[in-house]
Amino acid sequence: MAQSSRNYTSKDLKILFGLSAMRCANPDCRCVCYVDENDKDKGVVIGKVAHIVASSDNGPRSDPNFPKEYRDKYENLILLCGNCHDIIDGQDSTYDISTLQKWKADHIKWIHDRLSEGATEITFSELDVISKYLTNDDLQPNSEFIIITPQEKIQKNNLTEKTTSLLRHGLISYKKVDDYISNISKIDPNFPRALKAGFVSKYNELLKDGYIGDDLFFELHNFSCGNSNNFRIMAAGLTVLTYLFMICEIFEI
Secondary structure, three states: OOOOOOOOOHHHHHHHHHHOOOEOOOOOOOOEOEEOOOOOOOOEEOEEEEEOOOOOOOOOOOOOOOOHHHOOOHHHEEEEEHHHHHHHHHOOOOOOHHHHHHHHHHHHHHHHHHHHHHHHHOOHHHHHHHHHHHOOOOOOOOOOOOOOOHHHHHHHOOOOHHHHHHHHHHHOOHHHHHHHHHHHHHHOOOHHHHHHHHHHHHHHHHHHOOOOHHHHHHHHHHHHOOOOOOHHHHHHHHHHHHHHHHHOOOOOO
């Protein structure tokens, strides 16, 4: 079977793995596509990138009329474990385009549902994990936190429903973050500024790399939770990101 050369961008792959929560999109599987490092070996990615419409004109689920410039883009990609990848490509009549499109859409919804559940279960323990990862004492922005209008910020940055739905999940435990930061600030007055500085630094780095809109938000979420696939940590990272989105200078205002 002839194969076309793959032309994935780093951005599309990061978004795919991030929005998939590093899990197989097969609803009967959903295994974590990563094996943690141990004292002998480094971690191993066991996920495979699959095409919904084939990358080549005669590959599994091929459609010669599907524009070639879109074949390796995020919208046409789905993350699967190695076993499920080989099955869907080997049985492409059973696992057709519409089936994989539904898998992907259902997988995103499933992840959002887990984030909502995780947000209700967030404790100071998860927030402590996130804050220690994010704070950077070497960065000291001059401006103070300011209140912004979320909808105005969403519109100005061309954020779509994909991002606003995540923001809604993040708002579930907004008060917990506010209380957490308030309590830590009594011990370390510099903490809010350091927390913000970590995000602002990453935000500026992503801007330089060409990330905008939804893609920028998704990457900041990955950053906020340390690329974790633990839903409580992911929810905690999203909640912190939502908090900072609403009160400081992350994204244009």
